[in-house]
Amino acid sequence: MTPPRFDATRRRVIVICMCAGITTLLDQSVLNIAIPALRTSLHAGTTGVQWIVAGYSLAFGLALVPGGRLGDVHGRKGFFLAGLATFTAVGAVAATATHPGTVIAARLLQGAGAGLVNSQVIGTIQDVFTGQERARALGLYAVTSGLAAALGPPLGGVLIAAAGPDPGWRLALLLNVPFGLATLVLAARHLPPPRSRTHHTGLDPVGLVLVGTLALVAMVPLIQVPATGRAAAAWALAGCAALVFLPYWQRRYARSGRHPLLHPSLARSAPFALGTVVAMAQFGSSIAASLVLTMFLQDGLGLSALGGAAVTLPSAVAMGLSSALAWRVVRRLGRHTVTVGLALGMGALLASGLATLWVPAPLLPGVLALTQLCTGAASGLTVSPNQALVLRHAPPEAAGVAGGVLQMSQRIAASVCVSAVSGVYLHTAARGGALHHRSSYWHASLTLVTVLGVALAVSVLRGTRKDISAQEPVRTSDDSNMALRNGT
Template sequence: MSTTRHDSMLPGENVAARRVLLVCLAAGATTLLDQAVLNIAVPSMRHSLGAGAADVQWIVAGYSLAFGLALVPGGSLGDLHGRKRLFLAGMAVFLLAGVVAATGGGPGTVIGARLVQGAAAGIVNSQVIGTIQDVFHGLDRGRALGMYAVTAGVATALGPPLGGALVAGLGPGTGWRYCLLLSTPCAVVTLSLAARWLPPPRRTARDSRLDILGLGLACACTLTLMVPFIRTPDSGGAALLWAAGVCALACAFIAHQRIRVRRGRVPLVHPALASSRPYMVGTAVAMAQFGSSIAASLVLTVFLQDGLGLSALLTAAISLPSAIAMGVSSAFAWRLVRRIGLRTVSVGLTLGVCAALASAVAALFVPSAALPVVLAATQLLSGAAGGLAVSPNQTQVLQHAPAEAAGVGGGILQMAQRIAAAVCLSAVSAVYLHSASGSAGDNGPRTAYALASCVCAALLAAALVLARLRRAAVAPRSPRPDYLTVKSPRDDRQHDGRSPQER
């Protein structure tokens, strides 16, 4: 098999495929680590910049906002014009914007740079998903997508420990700036490797006309949905106006997509995506799981530092077991998938519910001296749960995205997760802050954290119900997915009389 052919590359047998996968994993880790590492440095950043609460909220949430908005357009452009150029351009902009944000002297500069950086990260990640689906097939696609999902999850989990170490070691005045610069060397390496190793640009979509109106409606709908959770409306009437705007834009988008299909043009959301129940339900599972994990991480950080008065370094140490456990369990996840199939997702979500409930019980009843150790143990269980649930679920979802809409399918999945993150961050943190301020005495933060953990457990329980319903509905009617089936060379020879090397 030639190393320059990208139709069926196996990570274990082809050098070119391994290099492509390495670039994709490096890009996912770089862009998602940049987002996660800043959360623990928010207090010192706010003091250093003299920023208000709204400024800090835009700095933290603006990255996710721009990230989500850029995913679907980035996927569409990659499908139409090839992925390598967009990957390189997006990574270069990401790198430059990160340097501007880290050296910014005021909140406005940092906010603007983070918005640009988030948009560039969204463009890069939409190309990553599309590239993996272009290069790998069958079992190897499942492995590659699983490794990407796990890499992203581990990078997200490593963010708080790394951020805490930088703030503790360099001081609050400059530590947050180095948190923003942490992704710079990673971006430089990723950019240089991508220029050498990514496959040449090629168009995968048949229709060369980009759905500009569909892109505009999708972006407007996403922005209208996410902004109220970043900046809470002043009144109930204002919230209803935002909700009405979301509904109107969503209806206009759906109508436009149907009109485009009737006219024989490819819409922004490929019809195969909207009609695929496994894709839609799996996306909902991913939204609930991702939103719960992001919200739980932020609330834990706030509880440990503000509620218990722990240092940033100790907070980082408590968060570290989650990243370690996720990396270990993800390596075991695919062995479990071979044995029990997609029930692995349900096992992971069940463990996640148990971890969240255990955190709530610990916050209420464990003495203060032992609480950090117990919470580190619950983080260990939470990380193991994420490793079992994330990659098998994402692989199953993207398995149902057609080749000509691979970039858009991956972009929609990630955009849905970003929207869920914005909603859950706002809702769960509001539950914690309101409960902490309304409770008297030293037990107020403990009660608030327990309540927030129960909300996260409820989100994971909803994801578990969806996962079980999906499995019950799909399994009796569908053949075993090819990423769960291992074909031997003999099976391939029986298929057409030739070995894989001969073909």
């Protein structure tokens, strides 16, 4: 069975979506390899580094659901262009910064722009493609994003090796500018024009505030380490209040005849919820693992940026190959493909952590490159199959919000994982010495193995459920609101 082919119009749309994924995720992954040079150049402390890395995911996550909602209501093209223009312009500011605070502020704005763009990407794919074409388009977008994340460190390593640490990290952050400009031109010419959606104009501002509060509560206390005493209690109280009030508000908003932020069919869909948990754990652990490995290779083993990038390159190659073959595996194993990928990823993380404890330093980069090969293969088997499984449950009129919820959840997970795991590594490694770096990496790896273990358990649970939602037609928003008003 061959995958479906797109016509010329759809090919242009998916190319633009893939370019957007490359632009926004390449920028973040390049930063991972540039962090040691940036930290030295700007004299950034541990908290500053955590904000530079995790602040992007914070703003990205906060922008996704509002961005998806705005695209669902008013059309996607204008918000796509505005978000990408902001992302590209602020990238130049980050690259020319002379103070950590400037980089932090720029990364927050970049994250907001990237969130606005990516929420429109998922909604556009849902609008333009149907059936097997949609599954393939989502898979291509996920694969492209994953490859961008994996290729960032090698590209950044080459720039830093060629130009030196201080100009090198700035050039690495400027990589997004040509990609962003090219994507802007393509999107302005070829993205579908905004469609009138006069039947669906409410934005549910209270729902937006509540979802934003939940995102902040999940991410900020872990970035601003440590949150203790009254601060921790205040964050916990705000989170509990938003979590309790959100479902009540969504039901009340629907009973009034309006359209709630979170589509009722999403709230009731166990497959959507379980798949989102899997995506959160996989994405968060992969981003954190890449960052910690990069810091260990340069700070712990003393490798250059280029040497560290060479160790991570097999991950990109393996992900590309396994992603290309993933649809064949899905034909045989179905949703269990995701479970296999998660198990392989856990094994690769555990092996890399054990290697840092036992393998001599001269041999360690080669061993870690082999574990990266397994990590990339695992990601290819996990990312696009899981995303396709999750988004198949989204109704057309909530496509942007569904994509926004999924990606926001992933960004929350990335921010939490990056903050927590990098904190474990940095605070332990600060004691000095190669042995401390090895021990720090081992403990960080164990933490990430635990995160993937949760995803594996959820994936197994999902595999045992009978997916009745795939056999039933998805309700429209009007049907769902009527059901809520009737109490069903």
